[in-house]
Amino acid sequence: MINYIWAGMIILSFICGLINGNIEAVTSGAIDGCSEGVTLCVSLLGIMCLWTGIAKIAEKSGLINIFSRLLRPLTKILFPNLKQGGAALSAIVMNMVANFFGMGNAATPLGIRAMKELDKINCGEEASDEMCTFAVINTASIQLIPSTLISLRQTYGSENPGIIIVPVWIVSIMAVCAAVCAAKIFERRRRL
Numbered sequence: 001m002i003n004y005i006w007a008g009m010i011i012l013s014f015i016c017g018l019i020n021g022n023i024e025a026v027t028s029g030a031i032d033g034c035s036e037g038v039t040l041c042v043s044l045l046g047i048m049c050l051w052t053g054i055a056k057i058a059e060k061s062g063l064i065n066i067f068s069r070l071l072r073p074l075t076k077i078l079f080p081n082l083k084q085g086g087a088a089l090s091a092i093v094m095n096m097v098a099n100f101f102g103m104g105n106a107a108t109p110l111g112i113r114a115m116k117e118l119d120k121i122n123c124g125e126e127a128s129d130e131m132c133t134f135a136v137i138n139t140a141s142i143q144l145i146p147s148t149l150i151s152l153r154q155t156y157g158s159e160n161p162g163i164i165i166v167p168v169w170i171v172s173i174m175a176v177c178a179a180v181c182a183a184k185i186f187e188r189r190r191r192l
Helices: 002-020 023-061 063-078 087-100 104-121 129-139 147-155 161-191
Strands: none
Touching: 002 023, 023 063, 023 087, 023 147, 063 087, 087 104, 087 129, 104 129, 129 161, 147 161
16 A cells, blocks of 8 residues: 555656656656665664674673563563563563664564564464563663664764754653553453
8 A cells, every 4th residue: 555655646746846847856856865765774774783783792692681680670570471581581671672772773673583482472363462562662662872863863964963862761761651551551451
């Protein structure tokens, strides 16, 4: 469906450009947009490679185990049915740490791995409570260092790309609290 929407918008742009006599501007905008898109992807790719490598080093060095122990009280509350030290919980912790350090793009493969581990222990066709809780935590993650956003701001010439750190902390904490509360409320309602 989204392909049809994009195709319709592109066709409509060219028609409006033809009617208004600005077809050169439409063509120039399309070419500039493609060039800018490639530049943006390459800059984000570098950050993603850096943080994915750091995550792999953290996993191999045992740093993830340290974070796992630090997050154990929280994970016991959020995921009471998961085995502490199990593959699913380890994958969830890795994803939470990646999101915490603002590695949104690099956290995606870790999130997919966590969801696959959760699916292995799921006993039905529906998403388990743990899967739903993980999905909302992953979506509304708390970020200590929003590195992707800072990188985007720096790429586009911001004079102070890091100025958004405190507002990101406030908003992400509020988002996670609201999301987890909603997930737990629906979890209890489903059990009744």
